[in-house]
Amino acid sequence: MPGEDVVIAGGGLVGKAAALALAQAGLRVLLCGARPAAAAPAQGYGQRVYAFNAASRRFLDGLRVWSQLPQARVQPVARMRIAADGAALQFDAYAQSVEALAWIAESDAVERALDLALQFERGATLVPGGVEQAQFDGAQWALTLADGSVARTGLLLGADGRHSRVRDWAGIGLRRKPYGQTGLVCNLRCALPHGGTAYQAFTEAGVIALLPLVDQGGEHQVSLVWSAPDALATTLRAAGAEGLVPSLQSHLEALGAARLAPFAAAGEIGAWPLVLQRARSLVAPGTALLGDAGHVIHPLAGHGLNLGLQDVQALVAVLTGRGDAQAVGDARVLRRYARARAEQVLALELATDGLHRLYAPGMAWLAPLRALGLAGTNHLTPLKRLLAGYASGLSVMA
Numbered sequence: 105m106p107g108e109d110v111v112i113a114g115g116g117l118v119g120k121a122a123a124l125a126l127a128q129a130g131l132r133v134l135l136c137g138a139r140p141a142a143a144a145p146a147q148g149y150g151q152r153v154y155a156f157n158a159a160s161r162r163f164l165d166g167l168r169v170w171s172q173l174p175q176a177r178v179q180p181v182a183r184m185r186i187a188a189d190g191a192a193l194q195f196d197a198y199a200q201s202v203e204a205l206a207w208i209a210e211s212d213a214v215e216r217a218l219d220l221a222l223q224f225e226r227g228a229t230l231v232p233g234g235v236e237q238a239q240f241d242g243a244q245w246a247l248t249l250a251d252g253s254v255a256r257t258g259l260l261l262g263a264d265g266r267h268s269r270v271r272d273w274a275g276i277g278l279r280r281k282p283y284g285q286t287g288l289v290c291n292l293r294c295a296l297p298h299g300g301t302a303y304q305a306f307t308e309a310g311v312i313a314l315l316p317l318v319d320q321g322g323e324h325q326v327s328l329v330w331s332a333p334d335a336l337a338t339t340l341r342a343a344g345a346e347g348l349v350p351s352l353q354s355h356l357e358a359l360g361a362a363r364l365a366p367f368a369a370a371g372e373i374g375a376w377p378l379v380l381q382r383a384r385s386l387v388a389p390g391t392a393l394l395g396d397a398g399h400v401i402h403p404l405a406g407h408g409l410n411l412g413l414q415d416v417q418a419l420v421a422v423l424t425g426r427g428d429a430q431a432v433g434d435a436r437v438l439r440r441y442a443r444a445r446a447e448q449v450l451a452l453e454l455a456t457d458g459l460h461r462l463y464a465p466g467m468a469w470l471a472p473l474r475a476l477g478l479a480g481t482n483h484l485t486p487l488k489r490l491l492a493g494y495a496s497g498l499s500v501m502a
């Protein structure tokens with residue numbers, strides 16, 4: 105295989121977005137592990153849906169991917185209600201003077217749009233098999249691919265998820281803290297329209313969120329994301345999707361979503377163990393990590409993928425902005441990428457982990473203070489604007 109400018113290991117959303125963005129920027133890219141996305145379900149929604157913030161949407165727009173999404177399946181979030189201890193913090197797109205607080209779209213739909221765009225990108229070569237072995241000689245990586253062929257590159261990008269082998273091959277250490285929680289995801293039908301509102305509540309049973317989905321065939325739907333303590337998650341999973349609904353019932357008041365009831369399951373339950381994880385460095389000689397390979401945060405803010413897409417933007421910016429004499433794997437270029445990402449990754453890690461700790465079951469004694477803080481924040485318009493601006497990602501990726 106001829107030497108590529110860049111080889112990407114990992115064809116998830118972050119890897120595919122990186123391949124497209126780098127090829128559009130004029131680099132020759134080999135994407136390994138690029139399996140085609142699943143076809144659209146005949147009915148209902150795919151199980152994995154994400155809240156895309158304004159920065160991710162703008163980035164995908166620039167890649168000519170967002171416009172390829174079936175807009176009838178993309179739900180703008182007009183309002184967000186975050187509740188805990190009987191108090192609530194509400195965000196409103198209109199009051200914040202923004203088009204939407206976020207957009208809910210299916211993972212597979214975004215991947216399909218990326219697949220389509222990549223087909224027309226001459227700079228990108230896609231292979232379905234992964235990278236099996238890798239060796240770095242100080243200047244170049246020699247990568248053994250699943251079909252036995254060998255690819256060489258001066259820059260290997262690890263977009264291979266939380267169990268990244270690229271991270272290991274590059275000798276990059278990892279800090280990891282399991283949360284003892286499992287993220288349960290399930291699509292639900294609800295009786296009344298959600299009006300584009302996303303609901304989230306911090307409860308003794310974990311963090312529960314209902315993300316609005318576009319009505320289909322006259323039916324109203326939401327995606328439930330329940331970060332439940334592991335023991336409870338095991339019980340909930342054992343009860344199956346229909347069994348999940350009665351358990352949700354007792355939290356509807358806390359969520360402020362009781363008016364949407366009754367709910368019914370509209371799909372199966374998906375489950376992901378939740379961890380806080382951070383690579384000790386985003387770069388090593390000839391290597392950079394992107395997305396979950398570099399950092400995994402609690403999903404309570406719905407920002408993991410947004411962070412990964414912002415990694416891609418930052419990497420493209422430093423690679424295209426490098427000096428004429430600098431190779432793509434130049435250590436100074438890679439350090440610039442690591443520096444560009446340090447602050448935002450740390451800030452979101454601290455914010456999500458801090459919130460998780462603040463609302464952990466053993467912290468109930470703090471409830472009156474927490475309620476005061478949440479209610480107080482709700483009345484502070486400038487602070488809310490600041491929080492919404494940060495969540496949009498636009499203040500970082502200006």
Ligand SMILES: Cc1cc2nc3c(=O)[nH]c(=O)nc-3n(C[C@H](O)[C@H](O)[C@H](O)COP(=O)(O)OP(=O)(O)OC[C@H]3O[C@@H](n4cnc5c(N)ncnc54)[C@H](O)[C@@H]3O)c2cc1C
Nearest residue numbers: 114116118137155234235264265287395396406408409410
């Ligand atoms: C319950 C839950 C809800 C979430 N909700 C949101 C949300 O609303 N918004 C948001 O922004 N984020 C959210 N996240 C976070 C988001 O899911 C992740 O951050 C995102 O999926 C990471 O994408 P990735 O491409 O980095 O990794 P992955 O999706 O894990 O992709 C990695 C890919 O690399 C491949 N691979 C592995 N090894 C190799 C190899 N050696 N060679 C080649 N390929 C390889 C894998 O097969 C896989 O396809 C949520 C997470 C959870 C658990």
